[in-house]
Amino acid sequence: MSPDSRLRARSGQRHALITGAARGIGLGIARKLASDGYSIIALDHDSEALEASARFLPRKTRLISLDVTDREAVSASLNQLPALNAVVNNAGLAGELLPVAKLDPESVRRILKVNVKGAFIVSQEALPRMKSGSAIINIASRGYLGGAGGAHYVASKAGLVGMTRAMAAELRWRKIRVNAVAPGMVETRMLEGFTPKMKAALERLEPEGRAADPEEIAGIVSFLASDASKLISGQVLLADGGKSLGTMPY
Amino acid sequence: MIRIIGPGAGFEELNDFVADVAEAGCDVLVVNALRKDEKVGIDDLQDVLFDQVCVEELVDCFAHIATISPELRDGSRIIFLVPGAFLGGVGCTHLATSAAMLVGLARSLALEFAERGISVNCLAPGQDAKLDAIKGEIAFLLEEEAADVTGQVILIDRGENLSLRKAGRRVVS
Numbered sequence: 444m445s446p447d448s449r450l451r452a453r454s455g456q457r458h459a460l461i462t463g464a465a466r467g468i469g470l471g472i473a474r475k476l477a478s479d480g481y482s483i484i485a486l487d488h489d490s491e492a493l494e495a496s497a498r499f500l501p502r503k504t505r506l507i508s509l510d511v512t513d514r515e516a517v518s519a520s521l522n523q524l525p526a527l528n529a530v531v532n533n534a535g536l537a538g539e540l541l542p543v544a545k546l547d548p549e550s551v552r553r554i555l556k557v558n559v560k561g562a563f564i565v566s567q568e569a570l571p572r573m574k575s576g577s578a579i580i581n582i583a584s585r586g587y588l589g590g591a592g593g594a595h596y597v598a599s600k601a602g603l604v605g606m607t608r609a610m611a612a613e614l615r616w617r618k619i620r621v622n623a624v625a626p627g628m629v630e631t632r633m634l635e636g637f638t639p640k641m642k643a644a645l646e647r648l649e650p651e652g653r654a655a656d657p658e659e660i661a662g663i664v665s666f667l668a669s670d671a672s673k674l675i676s677g678q679v680l681l682a683d684g685g686k687s688l689g690t691m692p693y
Numbered sequence: 694m695i696r697i698i699g700p701g702a703g704f705e706e707l708n709d710f711v712a713d714v715a716e717a718g719c720d721v722l723v724v725n726a727l728r729k730d731e732k733v734g735i736d737d738l739q740d741v742l743f744d745q746v747c748v749e750e751l752v753d754c755f756a757h758i759a760t761i762s763p764e765l766r767d768g769s770r771i772i773f774l775v776p777g778a779f780l781g782g783v784g785c786t787h788l789a790t791s792a793a794m795l796v797g798l799a800r801s802l803a804l805e806f807a808e809r810g811i812s813v814n815c816l817a818p819g820q821d822a823k824l825d826a827i828k829g830e831i832a833f834l835l836e837e838e839a840a841d842v843t844g845q846v847i848l849i850d851r852g853e854n855l856s857l858r859k860a861g862r863r864v865v866s
Binding site: 514542543544545546548551552555556559560563564566567570587588589590591592593594595597598599600601602603604605606607608609610611612613614677 | 734735736738740743744747748749751752755756758759760762763778779780781782783784785786788789790791792793794795796797798799800801802803804805807844
C-alpha cells in the first residue's frame with residue numbers, strides 16, 4: 444500500500460465503478476484504480492469472464508454481472524453501493540467496418556444501445572451516489588472523429604463525446620466532472636477480427652508503431668478520476684500518440 | 694433527385710428552396726434534425742425520450758441513408774442540419790448526444806463517399822433558427838465551387854457558441 448492510499452484508507456475509502464471491467468481496457472482501468480487505492484466495483488455482462496478477472500483484482504472487489512442497457516438491473520445493483528468517487532463507462536461494442544449501405548438497422552440499434560444508452564443509464568443511476576468532487580469518465584474512441592466504414596460505431600462514440608460535454612456543463616454546479624478518453628488502437632479483443640498481417644499493417648500506422656496496452660489508457664483514466672485533474676471537465680483526451688492529427692498539410 | 698429526411702420539422706419550404714438553388718444534375722440529400730426541443734435536466738431525462746432522440750431517430754436515419762446513398766450520382770451533396778446543441782449545454786444531454794452522433798455520421802460519410810465526389814457537411818444554427826437564417830449557407834454548399842468542402846460543421850449562431858457568459862447557471866425543468 445502506497446503512503447497515499449494508506450492516508451486515503453484513514454480518511455475514507457474511495458469507490459470506483461467500471462463497466463466492461465472483465466477484460467481489455469476495462470480490466471486495465473480496474474487494476475490501475477485498485478492500485479490507486481480505490482475499492483473497485485467491476486461490472487460486466489459476461490459473468491464467466493468477470494469471475495476470471497477476479498484473480499487480477501483485490502479480494503474485496505465487488506463483481507456484478509449485468510447488462511448496462513438493463514435499467515432495472517443497473518438501478519437495483521447501484522442502490523446497494525456506497526457513494527461513488529469515480530464512474531467509468533467503458534462497456535462497448537465494436538461495429539463491423541461495413542459501408543453505410545450494408546448496415547442493417549438491428550446492428551445500428553444494438554451498438555447505439557450498448558455504447559450510448561448504456562453509458563446514459565449507468566451515469567444517471569450513479570448520480571444520486573456521486574458527491575461533490577467525483578468524476579465520470581467515458582471511454583470513447585479515436586474513431587469518433589469519423590472513418591470510412593463502421594459509421595454506426597463512429598456515431599456511437601461521437602454521441603458519447605456529445606453526452607460528455609452536455610453532462611459536464613450541467614453537472615459542474617454539483618462539482619461532478621465528466622470527461623472522455625478517446626483511445627486509438629489498443630491491444631484488446633476488438634482486434635481479434637484482424638488477421639495477423641492486417642493487424643501488423645495497422646500497427647505500423649500508429650505513431651508508436653504498435654497497439655497500446657490497456658494500462659496506458661488506464662493511466663489517463665486514473666488522472667481524470669483524481670484531484671490532479673479537478674479543473675478539467677467536458678474534455679475529450681485523444682490517446683493515440685497523435686495519429687488523429689492525420690497528415691497535417693502545413 | 695432531391696430528398697429531405699430526418700426528424701426535423703417546420704422547414705416546409707426547404708424542398709422548394711433546395712430545388713431552386715441546386716445545380717442541374719446534382720442530387721441533394723438533406724438530413725433535417727432541426728426541431729423545437731425541450732431541454733430536460735439530467736435527473737428527469739426519461740428512457741422514452743432518450744430512446745426516441747438518441748436511438749430510434751438515428752436508426753431511421755441510417756436506414757434512409759443506406760437506401761438512398763447508392764442512388765446518388767457522383768458529385769452529389771449531402772447536408773445535415775443539426776442543432777447547435779451538439780456542443781453540449783445544460784439540459785441538453787439527449788440533444789447533444791443525438792446531434793453529436795449525426796456529426797459523427799456525417800464525417801464518416803464524407804470519408805466513405807469522397808471517392809464518388811459526394812460532399813457531406815453539417816450546418817448547425819442557433820436555437821429557434823428559421824430557414825431564412827441558413828439559406829445562404831445551404832446555397833453555398835450546393836455551389837459547384839464548394840465541391841471540395843466536406844466533413845465540416847458550420848455553426849450559424851452569431852457567435853453564440855463562443856460566449857463564455859453562457860456558462861451561467863440555468864434552471865431547467
